[in-house]
Amino acid sequence: MSSKFMKLVVMSSFLVPVAVAAEGGGVQAAPNGIELPEQYKDWPVISVSHRVDNHTLRAIVGNDIAIKAARAGQTNPWPDGAVLGKLVWKETAEEHWPTAIAPKTFVHAEFMFKDSKAYQTNGTGWQWARWVGMEQKPYGKDADFSKECIRCHTPVKSRDWVFTTPAELP
């Protein structure tokens, strides 16, 4: 392979992430120091859900480590390095198929970051973060906000703190 070709390939492989970073840059870190994962909108689907209690629709997505674990059925515990994302929208009826409930406004993107050593101090092995609205404002007044996440996830402590079951896929 010619060095000219290699150079062009290397250049093009850098161009994509740089372009994305420019788009997602400038988002403030969560109060616990966690940064918004830059490419979360490109992550594959792990599952979806419709919360009929608060009228929201959700896509549950994951980074490479999470996707690999989900497809291998190795999710209790999830492996270190797994990041799960949940994209949440208010619901609306689809204009041309009213019995299809679909996303309206974007509510927030929230994430769980697994590191059984680094995040063992909060008792879960996960760190938590949420960015609210289209302006992606970090959720929480201070680092204690994650106590709220953990309290809500306590019913699924035995499932490594995760509600989502990866959806069946061929």
Next chain:
Amino acid sequence: MSSKFMKLVVMSSFLVPVAVAAEGGGVQAAPNGIELPEQYKDWPVISVSHRVDNHTLRAIVGNDIAIKAARAGQTNPWPDGAVLGKLVWKETAEEHWPTAIAPKTFVHAEFMFKDSKAYQTNGTGWQWARWVGMEQKPYGKDADFSKECIRCHTPVKSRDWVFTTPAELP
């Protein structure tokens, strides 16, 4: 651009599908000759929906061209080369949060392939295909099956035959 470089780019763009075909190979083509897009499970989310009429949940995903168009708001018409996928599951109540409706069994994956020239003969500029169940059996007895798809999508002819509105994302 040198012809040598162009040749290498063309070669490498063929290499990726070949490598992936080995992984997902063995799935039969649809009766109209359309092949299952090998990497559809890795595609990013365009939207989600919950059809309360037939009790199914859906993730709507897209290939690179579709995602770029969705994020740029250039979806009427969708560009040639765009492929939209819909992953469909039967619904169930989530065990630990019963007001969250989540996927149970996998129903099918269905796709729309845009090529305004190649697929103009059916009057839509799209080709259609569906693979049913975990065994990914092609849907339809013969190539005429897509008439059924088109009939159902006729209410959204003015939206380039697509029901889905890309979900709002930051």
